[in-house]
Amino acid sequence: MQITVVGQGYVGLPLAIAAADAGFKVFGLDLNQERITLLSRGISLIEDLNDEAVLRNLKSKNYEPTTNPKTINQSEIVLICVPTPITNDNKPDLEALISATTTVGRNLKAETLVIVESTIEPGTCRNILLPIMLKESGLKLGEFEIAYSPERIDPTNKKWGIRNTPKLVAGLTDNATKRAEEFYEKFIESIIICSSLEIAETAKLLENTFRLVNISFINELAIFCQKMGIDITEVISAAATKPYGFMPFYPGVGVGGHCIPVDPLYLAHAAKSIGAPTRLIDLADQINQEMPGYFVGRAEEKISGLKNKKVLVVGVSYKPNVADVRESPVESLITGLKQKGAQVSWHDDLVKVWNGEESVALSSDFDLAIIATPHDYLDLLKLGNVPILNTRGSI
Numbered sequence: 001m002q003i004t005v006v007g008q009g010y011v012g013l014p015l016a017i018a019a020a021d022a023g024f025k026v027f028g029l030d031l032n033q034e035r036i037t038l039l040s041r042g043i044s045l046i047e048d049l050n051d052e053a054v055l056r057n058l059k060s061k062n063y064e065p066t067t068n069p070k071t072i073n074q075s076e077i078v079l080i081c082v083p084t085p086i087t088n089d090n091k092p093d094l095e096a097l098i099s100a101t102t103t104v105g106r107n108l109k110a111e112t113l114v115i116v117e118s119t120i121e122p123g124t125c126r127n128i129l130l131p132i133m134l135k136e137s138g139l140k141l142g143e144f145e146i147a148y149s150p151e152r153i154d155p156t157n158k159k160w161g162i163r164n165t166p167k168l169v170a171g172l173t174d175n176a177t178k179r180a181e182e183f184y185e186k187f188i189e190s191i192i193i194c195s196s197l198e199i200a201e202t203a204k205l206l207e208n209t210f211r212l213v214n215i216s217f218i219n220e221l222a223i224f225c226q227k228m229g230i231d232i233t234e235v236i237s238a239a240a241t242k243p244y245g246f247m248p249f250y251p252g253v254g255v256g257g258h259c260i261p262v263d264p265l266y267l268a269h270a271a272k273s274i275g276a277p278t279r280l281i282d283l284a285d286q287i288n289q290e291m292p293g294y295f296v297g298r299a300e301e302k303i304s305g306l307k308n309k310k311v312l313v314v315g316v317s318y319k320p321n322v323a324d325v326r327e328s329p330v331e332s333l334i335t336g337l338k339q340k341g342a343q344v345s346w347h348d349d350l351v352k353v354w355n356g357e358e359s360v361a362l363s364s365d366f367d368l369a370i371i372a373t374p375h376d377y378l379d380l381l382k383l384g385n386v387p388i389l390n391t392r393g394s395i
């Protein structure tokens, strides 16, 4: 069976390769020519998907990276995995999704199953994407199928990957649900059927909002523990021995990435549009935004002022062991330090170049090092006697 995966990023690429490994002929469609050229040479672009997996499927011809949307017309299943960021005023930015859906609609043939994987607010599939596909394809309702299946991938998670993380699936019709289930069960162990598109859409937002709220809570508790001289890491370890009713979350400079800081705002936007309260989400977002500033204050305290001090920020991506800097809170941390007059450099061998600046070597030539994102490869001994502020603890 031929399928097209629209968007070959953190979500679409591993999905395309997993489906290709399962024997599907997969077209990996992306607008970004450079990305497609690299993929065609067998270069993975994603930390936890090795080049060998891409090369293997290029060789077997099960995977074909392309910029040509005509592949949609040759596919029985089309999956949409394009970004869903937020605008500067915190509203859902559906530009990429609407553009991809328009392309899918224009090239859609009858009987195709379109599965949306991008994270969206409830009602988006039914009220926005389906009408676009109907209009652009000229097909009638019932002549093609639509389903929603949110992606839960957690880049670099060694325990839970695409194959063993249960997959939520909901179709507009029973037939769409059945076809989506039959597709995913070829390479995913557990498929969970939701009774409507909106249940699956909302479940994804609940999952990520749950994380933001709890991480903001633990960050607030870490501030309290710091003021009390209590080690938050030990507090969490102790609490986590409770076998029920507790799940550990860990403090840091704030959440980042394309999902955790963004998805709750999709939920808040949906709630506000119908007058439902969003107090916890708003507060969690506010605490998250304030964390970099809190650490600027801690840095200032630790070395008695920042003016003209040489500060090294260690790790700038949004989480350890990835090169992804989208929504990274480290950007605000660096801006805040500079505003206080510090001479800020940063080290991150995974990111290398960012915002027109380059990663510098770890060395003892600094007045302070701030551990923002602790990648596994870091050898902190290279910092010698430089005082360290660790954003992951409270001491």
Ligand SMILES: NC(=O)c1ccc[n+]([C@@H]2O[C@H](COP(=O)([O-])OP(=O)(O)OC[C@H]3O[C@@H](n4cnc5c(N)ncnc54)[C@H](O)[C@@H]3O)[C@@H](O)[C@H]2O)c1
Pocket: 006, 007, 008, 009, 010, 011, 012, 029, 030, 031, 032, 035, 081, 082, 083, 084, 096, 097, 099, 100, 101, 103, 117, 118, 119, 120, 151, 152, 153, 154, 155, 258, 259
């Ligand atoms: N990154 C994650 O960890 C993660 C996890 C779960 C869910 N999600 C969700 O999955 C979706 C995709 O996120 P991502 O992280 O994979 O994004 P990404 O930026 O890594 O990849 C998206 C790709 O889509 C391409 N693209 C954009 N518009 C296109 C179009 N019109 N046609 C073809 N290609 C197009 C881009 O060039 C890019 O290569 C988002 O809705 C996100 O919220 C992401």
